[in-house]
Amino acid sequence: MPIVMRLDRVMADRKMSSQELADIIGISPVNVSRIKTGRLKGIRFSTLTAMCEALHCKPGDIIDWMSDEEYIEAFGSLPSDED
């Protein structure tokens, strides 16, 4: 039951780059990329709050949940435990 990050969609809707978002939130562009690709184990509420304020959205717009079947249909295979 993987969690899927939709940050790239929200950023595209707001026409905001990774560098701009990183500067506003106060994290590195590398970490923004990791959030976009879902290569993280967790996200702090402070970071989530800052992202929602910068993108004028709700946490549910950035974080989504998919069943295993839906994830496989969308991405081909389930993510490994290291992701």
Next chain:
Amino acid sequence: MAAFSAFSVANEAREVLFAPTPFYINGESIPSAVLTALAIRDVLALALSIACLIVYLNFCFDVVSTQSIFTRKQCRRFLVVGLLLLISSIVSITFDNLCAVQLPNDVSITAIGIFGFNAWTLVLALFALSLSAIFEYGRLLQSDVDAII
């Protein structure tokens, strides 16, 4: 630990280079095999002390340069040091018993203490192995924290 390693290196170097060679005890000459064992012991102890000192200095250098102490390399360093010290303790017990048969009958093993089991070596070995386990746990915690943004 660095001070102890440096002291061990200095002490062993002094014994290897400057200590007088014991040739007689109670009027009996010491067998050459025993003298050889003494020399080997001193050289091995010096090598082990130097190895421990180098490992500890590398540890300090990595901490300063990378700003991170909980790495896989650090864990492996302490594990290697602990194993070396443990093997040294076991070897010292083994050779202590082997060298006993080489001595004249009226010379007790404690008079020479060929290799002489050193409890401190065993304590340091256990300490280094414990540090390795603690640093491994710290590495796991660090990786979890780093993965949370």
